[in-house]
Amino acid sequence: MRIVVLAGGIGGARFLRGLKAAEPEADITVIGNTGDDIHLFGLKVCPDLDTVMYTLGGGIHEEQGWGRADESFSVKSELAAYGVGPEWFGLGDRDFATHIVRTQMTQAGYPLSAVTEALCARWQPGIRLIPMTDDRVETHVLIDTPAEGRKAVHFQEYWVRLHAAVDAHAVVPVGAEQAKPAPGVLEAIAAADVILFPPSNPVVSIGTILAVPGIREAIAEAGVPVVGLSPIVGGAPVRGMADKVLAAVGVEATAAAVAAHYGSGLLDGWLVDTVDAASVPEVEAAGIRCRAVPLLMTDVKASATMAREALTLAEEVRA
């Protein structure tokens, strides 16, 4: 079975771990979000790609969900001693090595997809990880600031520095319109037996991937079941601050509203949590097959069960 998964960071990575456990023989291609990539200290940092790679490769900081296990912070504290920031982005020493290798390869002329493949040669994540594009896309968030009025800030500044504590007026994947899908992305979609949207952020993770011209169209035209899992449980994001960016695109923070946001033109099936069982008829009325199942990824077993439910729903759609 060939499965294509669109993934953001922590939610996508944990779902993928469950999917691998549920379908160890499946051929899984992950199209990773690069809209939250950021240049820090002259280095190219790809938080979502790394979270997927570290999680599936066994290097992730389990409790935190991002960054490396057994991490130290000598480089960061030294940079601070030089007065070089930002200090709000927590890069550890082990993590720095990844960014150093990536930057060196990028500056040597390798596209991000080739760099990602090289990094994965070490981590052996057991899936094929492809960035959504080799072109630069950078998600910006429009906010109001006391000093400068309304301005656009990098997604990471909004998310990590400001903790999404101010209203987002708009979310713009700068550069997406001019971006091309990375080599292998459209081919993987065309060859897929099923396409899954994990409970990742529908705006800044999966939404950004879909903003790369050609990807949304390829998924809609693939002719295979497309099944998603709601990142909203009981009217709030399971983790992160998805409600904040949903508001910016005028979407209510409910499982049904997120399904409608993707739309029946894209989505064939949708899993909501059991606490949102009441919304199943609303989703189905919109032309999307819907089931209510437990959607909390408390451990790999729970994530694997969710993955199985998604694949079961896909088979229902197909039949």
Place this chain on the structure above:
Amino acid sequence: MRIVVLAGGIGGARFLRGLKAAEPEADITVIGNTGDDIHLFGLKVCPDLDTVMYTLGGGIHEEQGWGRADESFSVKSELAAYGVGPEWFGLGDRDFATHIVRTQMTQAGYPLSAVTEALCARWQPGIRLIPMTDDRVETHVLIDTPAEGRKAVHFQEYWVRLHAAVDAHAVVPVGAEQAKPAPGVLEAIAAADVILFPPSNPVVSIGTILAVPGIREAIAEAGVPVVGLSPIVGGAPVRGMADKVLAAVGVEATAAAVAAHYGSGLLDGWLVDTVDAASVPEVEAAGIRCRAVPLLMTDVKASATMAREALTLAEEVRA
């Protein structure tokens, strides 16, 4: 008193610590060798500048003489896990931060002299440190290799990887002929009351600085005492492998031969170690005033005494 010092790495840095102790009120400008700079992992590394900066700024690994105290090696071991080398160059985590800041500033367009000034703003070395040039100069060493025959390797590869264990046929400061002295270098020389050559390597440290067009001439024409200290004691380098590169330029590894290599056109005074007292007449016969004094920098006190002897000899020359 305005003192200009040409410095390489460990020997130069330890001498400078003695000079500061001997003359705490002196205005000291250090012209640093950049011929051993190397790009590693996409980062610009300046070993000699950093050794001076760390030593005088209190951050040096005392026993080792280079690198940072209390160092860890997470980044390096991660790079090795990615299969990214070289592994023979020992960059620690704290040290990496320096190279990251330097590279970021360099890529933002700042010349190395401005970057060095910014790094020194943290370390407060108590001297003004200027790289010999803002242009790229890279010392190469011509060696015989079993696999590829005679070839040029980067100085660091010769020195650190090969431990200078093979014969050097030539030492070439690639790019030196086209290099210009960094801003402030010629001005400092012109304004100096005395110019000192510490017991640094006469070929790959001080020799490289003198290879930048304009520097040797400025020193010769400054009209102030120029006094050096022999890095060779009893026919062998005090530390390092200076004899290997001296052979490459056809100079014997003796205190007297190194003085003659600099020449009376450049050097007014020369300090040899007491074990080389017999060579004093030979040096003086070549027109260079010479004294035999202890030249082992066993501690700051010993280095300060050496610095005082150099300044005393400079006063004799002046008188």
